Amino acid sequence: MTKIRLGMVGGGQGAFIGAVHRIAARLDDRFELVAGALSSDPARAATSAAELGLARSYADFAEMARAEAARPDGIQAVSIVTPNHLHLPVARAFLAAGIHVICDKPLTATLPQAEELVEAAARSRALFVLTHTYAGYPMLRAARRLVAEGALGKIRLVQVEYVQDWLARPVSGKQADWRVDPAQSGEGGAIGDIGSHAAHLARFVSGLPIEQVSAELHSFVEGRRVDDNAHVLLRMGAARGMLWASQVAPGFDNDIRLRVFGDEAGIDWCQSDANRLRLTRLGEPSQILTRGGPGFTGAARVPAGHPEGYLEAFATLYADAATAILSGTMPPDLPGLSDGMEGMRFIAACLRSSRADGLWTRL
Amino acid sequence: MTKIRLGMVGGGQGAFIGAVHRIAARLDDRFELVAGALSSDPARAATSAAELGLARSYADFAEMARAEAARPDGIQAVSIVTPNHLHLPVARAFLAAGIHVICDKPLTATLPQAEELVEAAARSRALFVLTHTYAGYPMLRAARRLVAEGALGKIRLVQVEYVQDWLARPVSGKQADWRVDPAQSGEGGAIGDIGSHAAHLARFVSGLPIEQVSAELHSFVEGRRVDDNAHVLLRMGAARGMLWASQVAPGFDNDIRLRVFGDEAGIDWCQSDANRLRLTRLGEPSQILTRGGPGFTGAARVPAGHPEGYLEAFATLYADAATAILSGTMPPDLPGLSDGMEGMRFIAACLRSSRADGLWTRL
Amino acid sequence: MTKIRLGMVGGGQGAFIGAVHRIAARLDDRFELVAGALSSDPARAATSAAELGLARSYADFAEMARAEAARPDGIQAVSIVTPNHLHLPVARAFLAAGIHVICDKPLTATLPQAEELVEAAARSRALFVLTHTYAGYPMLRAARRLVAEGALGKIRLVQVEYVQDWLARPVSGKQADWRVDPAQSGEGGAIGDIGSHAAHLARFVSGLPIEQVSAELHSFVEGRRVDDNAHVLLRMGAARGMLWASQVAPGFDNDIRLRVFGDEAGIDWCQSDANRLRLTRLGEPSQILTRGGPGFTGAARVPAGHPEGYLEAFATLYADAATAILSGTMPPDLPGLSDGMEGMRFIAACLRSSRADGLWTRL
Amino acid sequence: MTKIRLGMVGGGQGAFIGAVHRIAARLDDRFELVAGALSSDPARAATSAAELGLARSYADFAEMARAEAARPDGIQAVSIVTPNHLHLPVARAFLAAGIHVICDKPLTATLPQAEELVEAAARSRALFVLTHTYAGYPMLRAARRLVAEGALGKIRLVQVEYVQDWLARPVSGKQADWRVDPAQSGEGGAIGDIGSHAAHLARFVSGLPIEQVSAELHSFVEGRRVDDNAHVLLRMGAARGMLWASQVAPGFDNDIRLRVFGDEAGIDWCQSDANRLRLTRLGEPSQILTRGGPGFTGAARVPAGHPEGYLEAFATLYADAATAILSGTMPPDLPGLSDGMEGMRFIAACLRSSRADGLWTRL
Structure with a gap:
């Protein structure tokens, strides 16, 4: 079973939800994190990428979208774990590049941004997954x-x-x-x-x-x-x-x-x-x-009696996202x-x- | 320690809250139930009173208020456990007779009735207790x-x-x-x-x-x-x-x-x-x-670990009511x-x- | 419904379980506490009895058993709430007098005492109830x-x-x-x-x-x-x-x-x-x-959702005891x-x- | 951060605890599973290894120990997830090859086997970790x-x-x-x-x-x-x-x-x-x-309020094992x-x- 090549935007050192996404992506072994623009601060982005052992680190998400789309071994999906106001520009860049998007919630910072995002998604064949954890x-x-x-x-x-x-x-x-x-x-x-x-x-x-x-x-x-x-x-x-x-x-x-x-x-x-x-x-x-x-x-x-928790719920969304990416169809429980x-x-x-x-x- | 002589209006056979009031009044041994107009149906009132061993049974609450007020050993307080629309007339009768009232909630069926009741209480020296159980x-x-x-x-x-x-x-x-x-x-x-x-x-x-x-x-x-x-x-x-x-x-x-x-x-x-x-x-x-x-x-x-429940909470209101009646002052936690x-x-x-x-x- | 006339041995001021027995006996209105030898200290026995409004107070349980058995309105049952080593002598006295016994647990202080008690009970027509609370x-x-x-x-x-x-x-x-x-x-x-x-x-x-x-x-x-x-x-x-x-x-x-x-x-x-x-x-x-x-x-x-607790469980034993006394038969759940x-x-x-x-x- | 190269013995298709070990090893990204003798049935071992995308699959654990020890990129640690009676021979083989052992509990099937294992471990410089999950x-x-x-x-x-x-x-x-x-x-x-x-x-x-x-x-x-x-x-x-x-x-x-x-x-x-x-x-x-x-x-x-469960506890043992392997010292909470x-x-x-x-x- 080949793993899906994954990138990440946001989620540098000290970020809470970026680390959660990475564990979730890893837990069921369906993704391999290979590229990232982990911080808007280039030095921090580089250090964070090195710490995580990423193959490719970018200082800028737009460049990352372009470059990854151009590579034969480029990422197939990107996790967006920035503050909300960046969801739109980042998602737009990757959707335009035909790269699937796994985005943290809420969708954007404002309703007009959300409407723009919907339009951007309509123009792309890439899928859009929103990580409403609790659905997992x-x-x-x-x-x-x-x-x-x-x-x-x-x-x-x-x-x-x-x-x-x-x-x-x-x-x-x-x-x-x-x-x-x-x-x-x-x-x-x-x-x-x-x-x-x-x-x-x-x-x-x-x-x-x-x-x-x-x-x-x-x-x-x-x-x-x-x-x-x-x-x-x-x-x-x-x-x-x-x-x-x-x-x-x-x-x-x-x-x-x-x-x-x-x-x-x-x-x-x-x-x-x-x-x-x-x-x-x-x-x-x-x-x-x-x-x-x-x-x-x-x-x-x-089995029953062995408690699962928050990280497993999150991982289930990633497992569903993997299924979606491979099949081209969103499973019914995936937001x-x-x-x-x-x-x-x-x-x-x-x-x-x-x-x-x-x-x-x-x- | 002499017990307070208590009457009851409502609470005949099959009534839920009447039985609760009787247990609550009895639990801490501060009241003795001696009289009642337990039902608007005279036969049922009589049967219920006999079952409970009440000393005096009345077919009508107004008559009960008059008669009890006239007796040297008449009731000192009355519990009103009728449907809501009767709270006002019953309470008015006993307050007018100078008999303390312990009334189930809500106060009355309508806000105008409640205002009337407040006026009636203002004209009486008797106390008015409302059994908001959970305050106990x-x-x-x-x-x-x-x-x-x-x-x-x-x-x-x-x-x-x-x-x-x-x-x-x-x-x-x-x-x-x-x-x-x-x-x-x-x-x-x-x-x-x-x-x-x-x-x-x-x-x-x-x-x-x-x-x-x-x-x-x-x-x-x-x-x-x-x-x-x-x-x-x-x-x-x-x-x-x-x-x-x-x-x-x-x-x-x-x-x-x-x-x-x-x-x-x-x-x-x-x-x-x-x-x-x-x-x-x-x-x-x-x-x-x-x-x-x-x-x-x-x-x-x-002691701790021996659970108390609903009836004890209710009984605490009655214990407070006894204190109120004997002291003439409402304790601060008593509604x-x-x-x-x-x-x-x-x-x-x-x-x-x-x-x-x-x-x-x-x- | 006439109440059963009840006496109590032990349970004077400051006693925990005596007060519990009294509430339990009262809760369902099947008993009336009329006599007691509430303490082995005569002064304390008298004060305690006065506080509780008992009709008859005794300084000595043996005298109480004799006197009550002799009265036409004597007690029908006695609650024994003394320390364990007194269960045997007290129970023996009342059983011998034909008075039903409601005794706190354990049965006695020692196994030989228990065997003596069994013999004493065999010679009496009175019933013996043991208040294993949790059976209620x-x-x-x-x-x-x-x-x-x-x-x-x-x-x-x-x-x-x-x-x-x-x-x-x-x-x-x-x-x-x-x-x-x-x-x-x-x-x-x-x-x-x-x-x-x-x-x-x-x-x-x-x-x-x-x-x-x-x-x-x-x-x-x-x-x-x-x-x-x-x-x-x-x-x-x-x-x-x-x-x-x-x-x-x-x-x-x-x-x-x-x-x-x-x-x-x-x-x-x-x-x-x-x-x-x-x-x-x-x-x-x-x-x-x-x-x-x-x-x-x-x-x-x-009804369901209105919690009952320890006192109600105890009261259920007394309610069963009342049934036992009136019917002459121990109900199956009564210890x-x-x-x-x-x-x-x-x-x-x-x-x-x-x-x-x-x-x-x-x- | 380079990952520790891990092998596994046992844990082929349908095994419960093998899958748990793999998730636990992966969760904190400290290990990379590269080799396995996943089943005593050679065909099943091969299929299981292919499914998991293992770099190297062995039909026999002894051969695996020898071969891996001989490779410059051989495994540094092995997880033993076989039935209990195989813990001893498998652990012995890997300890002898200087490969760290992470073994499921209990230690062995019998006490004499356990004593043998202790001796084997004493002759090796490799570490021995026992996955008593709940310590995590x-x-x-x-x-x-x-x-x-x-x-x-x-x-x-x-x-x-x-x-x-x-x-x-x-x-x-x-x-x-x-x-x-x-x-x-x-x-x-x-x-x-x-x-x-x-x-x-x-x-x-x-x-x-x-x-x-x-x-x-x-x-x-x-x-x-x-x-x-x-x-x-x-x-x-x-x-x-x-x-x-x-x-x-x-x-x-x-x-x-x-x-x-x-x-x-x-x-x-x-x-x-x-x-x-x-x-x-x-x-x-x-x-x-x-x-x-x-x-x-x-x-x-x-953070607090985001529940962790069984898999995270297990992963903590693996994280500790990674620390132990890199530092040469067992952390105090690691069994x-x-x-x-x-x-x-x-x-x-x-x-x-x-x-x-x-x-x-x-x-």
């Missing part, structure tokens, strides 16, 4: 299948939350700085960084579009220019929902919980207990479904461009709704 | 003290939910019928029956008033005339909050969770693990405070008339907001 | 029924633990002193005080006798004359088991866990989550059975004399085995 | 540090369990067959396969040797020739302990729990909640320490030969004790 969790995929098969009946309620506390005080550092700078991150703070994940999960599992939102975005830490807490009500067809994204909730380091209720059954999942899914059919005791356990039909690298657009519309609608004092706003 | 849970009292002492810093967020599934399908029966009939229960369904508890908890622990709400009340079950799910955003001074009350969420039989976050610390409590409270100070590991454990200062009937009024304003504001498509509405 | 937990009764109905198949394993930390350091005070004094408590420390509960649970749910034990009793706190930790292997017919009872395990205040496994299914219960029982049939997802939830057939005072004898044999066998360096020892 | 869990390493620093005081109790249900019925298949065949697995069944892990954990965290055991090994499934359940009492210096290893406990798929108690504090960890560790100092509330959270000093690939010998002595002592009806037996 086996029990969330199981939940999605249960909903799709009708096990919950008609969906009534979607309750989702993504809660952190690391921005409860003013902080600085590589991770924090760009995330609270609207120029790099986009106008949304918590709503963009983690709310977009939560919104994706709500749609991913329920199978329903978010049609309208009523949002209250708030910034609790003095001087912060973006929201650090988002309260959002959702209308998803006939279903109703609540979404809470917060970065200022002491005691919650990265807690995600999703509950979906239909007229026949409900499900409950949280990331801190990621290998289990509680399913309750009305009038029956709750059942605890487990990754690898009885009735589980998804993929599992290790892509339309998911990214939905996320950007969601962020934009929340911003508009919040500015209009919670007016129900169409996406 | 030791760890919620501990949480309230932590907030009041400033352990959480300035409060930023209040997230509360009260979730059931028993009305997920059309149901009938003694418990369900009056709760989904606006004439008996009031215009609010879930928002009145359980949302009022959640709103009280939010205020009880955070110490903040609910000033504005943006609500989406929804009725999922066909033909139901009141809401069975309520999504509410809260503005509580500088704090923001979310309240979810649902009766249609399969897998949740009576789950209450309260989380309050300040700029220094956060707390997390749920009824299914009622004897513990998680406290997290920023930058420190979470602590698990326990009823009766290290640092616990409240009352506990049994009363103003809490009831706040609850009614909350319900009314949610109804108004929901009809105005989520418009932020002052209480 | 609804989900343990449900577990017992599941085993009895064969839902687990043939039982293979019984794992039980009862873990505390309150004696991890040398302590003194009313609760501790007699429990670590062999003259009052019996030769067993942890094995007698809490190990006897654990052994009862193992038998209660599995339906199997404990036939042999291999024990290591240990005393970790310097100067302590009884064991504060007990490790015991069990042989129960073809099944095997482990029992751990400890009073020196920091972080466990009163944690009881029971797991029983058959060749078809297993169950898992712990007191800190007392309203749930996990049942797993081989090849199926675990089910979470709940008190009052789907399929639950036992008694429940309040009695033979359970007490089994417990005493268990303690004695553990002591013998431990002294013989863990030799497998028959009960 | 960050919170167990944190626990070990807490104990070593004296945070628990003097250790009194060690309670460990490793519980599965996959052998509750007669099963066959690649995973099961050799594990229940004494010729391949050794005389111990559950005690060897998972009890050895549990024993290692007990020692790893407590820092105490297991000096004596009293064991009852049992085989519940008819016709099974090795134990499927092990109950063991432990003497570890002045401390006492209990170990339970079972493969027949329905509802437990691979549950490991370790509790260690000293005279000052106690800790509690379980694999199903692997990113947390509960620490309770006497007289203080329990604290929940988290991987990556406040006070955590170990290594973490992703090696002496841990393997302790494990084999433990298994042998349990077998002897069980045959002697639980006689306390020295290791």
Whole structure:
């Protein structure tokens, strides 16, 4: 089995999500990282590439796209792990060069950028994968299948939350700085960084579009220019929902919980207990479904009782991306461009709704 | 120690909450139930009273108020456990007779009724206790003290939910019928029956008033005339909050969770693990405070590790009521008339907001 | 419904378990406490009785038994809540007087005393109830029924633990002193005080006798004359088991866990989550059975989701005792004399085995 | 950073633990798998090697050891993932060739084999790593540090369990067959396969040797020739302990729990909640320490709240092995030969004790 040749833009020394992408790409042995433009600082880019043992290091992503496209052994796909405002130009360059793109979320920093990206993708035959990590969790995929098969009946309620506390005080550092700078991150703070994940999960599992939102975005830490807490009500067809994204909730380091209720059954999942899914059919005791356990039909690298976590979920997206690249078709559970657009519309609608004092706003 | 002579209106055979009030009144041995008008149906009232061994049974609450007030050994307090629309007339009769009232929540069926009740109480020297059960849970009292002492810093967020599934399908029966009939229960369904508890908890622990709400009340079950799910955003001074009350969420039989976050610390409590409270100070590991454990200062009937539950929480309200009756002063943790009024304003504001498509509405 | 007239021996001011018995007796309104010899110190007995509003107070239990038996309105039953070494003389006196006995565990301080008690009971028509609290937990009764109905198949394993930390350091005070004094408590420390509960649970749910034990009793706190930790292997017919009872395990205040496994299914219960029982049939997802939830057939005072705890479990034993007294027959889930004898044999066998360096020892 | 050239013996198609070793070796990018003798069946070995894209495939491990040792670019280390009875001959061959060995547990099938292996290792300069997976869990390493620093005081109790249900019925298949065949697995069944892990954990965290055991090994499934359940009492210096290893406990798929108690504090960890560790100092509330959270000093690939699991724990052993190979010194948390010998002595002592009806037996 030949490995897919992979490049990376962003993700130099000290970057969190770049390292995660690299582990994820490596875990199932489907990719080989051979080239990178790891930093906008050329010296740092070179040092980082040397540390990682990359075959080819570039000071500039545009040059990298051109050069790799020209090589017979050039990269087949690129991972984009820059701050959000660079997603568009970087993705455009590689899509134009016919190189598949695996891009971190959210899609771009702004909705107009996202629309430009969609156009760029339409002109390319390359695929576009968006790494909404949580779509890689086996029990969330199981939940999605249960909903799709009708096990919950008609969906009534979607309750989702993504809660952190690391921005409860003013902080600085590589991770924090760009995330609270609207120029790099986009106008949304918590709503963009983690709310977009939560919104994706709500749609991913329920199978329903978010049609309208009523949002209250708030910034609790003095001087912060973006929201650090988002309260959002959702209308998803006939279903109703609540979404809470917060970065200022002491005691919650990265807690995600999703509950979906239909007229026949409900499900409950949280990331801190990621290998289990509680399913309750009305009038029956709750059942605890487990990754690898009885009735589980998804993929599992290790048997039930051997916990998988965040990195495995991420790796599953890369495994799906490999399948997509080799087959030319996106697998159904793998987030892509339309998911990214939905996320950007969601962020934009929340911003508009919040500015209009919670007016129900169409996406 | 002489026991307080207690009467009861409502709570005949088959009633859920009447039996709970009787156990709660008995548990700490501060009350003796001696009289009752247990049902609006005279035969049922008599049978129920005989079953309970009551000294005096009445067919009519007004007659009971008059007769008991006239007796030297008449009741000192009455428990009102009727459907909501009867709270006002019954309470008015006993308050007028100078008999203390212990009333189930919500205060009344409608806001105008509540205002009438406040006037009636103002004309009486008798006390008015409202049984917001959850105010009796030791760890919620501990949480309230932590907030009041400033352990959480300035409060930023209040997230509360009260979730059931028993009305997920059309149901009938003694418990369900009056709760989904606006004439008996009031215009609010879930928002009145359980949302009022959640709103009280939010205020009880955070110490903040609910000033504005943006609500989406929804009725999922066909033909139901009141809401069975309520999504509410809260503005509580500088704090923001979310309240979810649902009766249609399969897998949740009576789950209450309260989380309050300040700029220094956060707390997390749920009824299914009622004897513990998680406290997290920023930058420190979470602590698990326990009823009766290290640092616990409240009352506990049994040592740590011997779980207390719902009935004990309810009994604590009765113990407080006994203290109130004997001392003439309401203890600070015991809900009363103003809490009831706040609850009614909350319900009314949610109804108004929901009809105005989520418009932020002052209480 | 007339209440049963109840007396109490022991349980004066400051006593833990006496207060628990009184709440338990009161909770379901089946008993009325009218007489007591609440302390061996006459002054304290009188003060305690006055505080509780008892109709009749005695300085001496023997006198109490005689006097009450002679009165037409004398007590019908007595609760014995003294230190263990007094269980025999007190029980003998009341049994001889034809008064039903509700006795705290363990049965007596020593096995010979237990044998004397059995003889005394054989000469009386009065009933003997032993308050093994945990036999009152609804989900343990449900577990017992599941085993009895064969839902687990043939039982293979019984794992039980009862873990505390309150004696991890040398302590003194009313609760501790007699429990670590062999003259009052019996030769067993942890094995007698809490190990006897654990052994009862193992038998209660599995339906199997404990036939042999291999024990290591240990005393970790310097100067302590009884064991504060007990490790015991069990042989129960073809099944095997482990029992751990400890009073020196920091972080466990009163944690009881029971797991029983058959060749078809297993169950898992712990007191800190007392309203749930996990049942797993081989090849199926675990089910979470709940008190009052789907399929639950036992008694429940309040609906599912309203947690019941330790006091309600204790009250259920009193409710059963009331049924026993009125009907003359012990209900099948109510522990009695033979359970007490089994417990005493268990303690004695553990002591013998431990002294013989863990030799497998028959009960 | 150059990667370490790695070979593998065993782990062909369908093998569970071979695939785990490969992911673990790859995850942190410190190893490159280049050679293998993946199966004793030459055809299968070749196919498996081709599937994995190995540079060099061998039909025989002895030939592999010779050939690789002779090459300038030969492997520096080999992973041994065969059934237990092959550990000795394979390890001997590679140690003799001066190639570092990373071997799955238990060390060998029998104690005499283990002694031979120790001698073989003594004659080699190569290192020997034993993959006791659980020593790679960050919170167990944190626990070990807490104990070593004296945070628990003097250790009194060690309670460990490793519980599965996959052998509750007669099963066959690649995973099961050799594990229940004494010729391949050794005389111990559950005690060897998972009890050895549990024993290692007990020692790893407590820092105490297991000096004596009293064991009852049992085989519940008819016709099974090795134990499927092990109950063991432990003497570890002045401390006492209990170990339970079972493969027949329905509802437990691979549950490991370790509790260690000293005279000052106690800790509690379980694999199903692997990113947390509960620490309770006497007289203080329990604290929940988290991987990556406040006070955590170990290594973490992703921030707190992003769960790591079994594969990351395994990868940490490989990362440690890389460090060991490059530095020539075993890191203190990495299990090696002496841990393997302790494990084999433990298994042998349990077998002897069980045959002697639980006689306390020295290791």
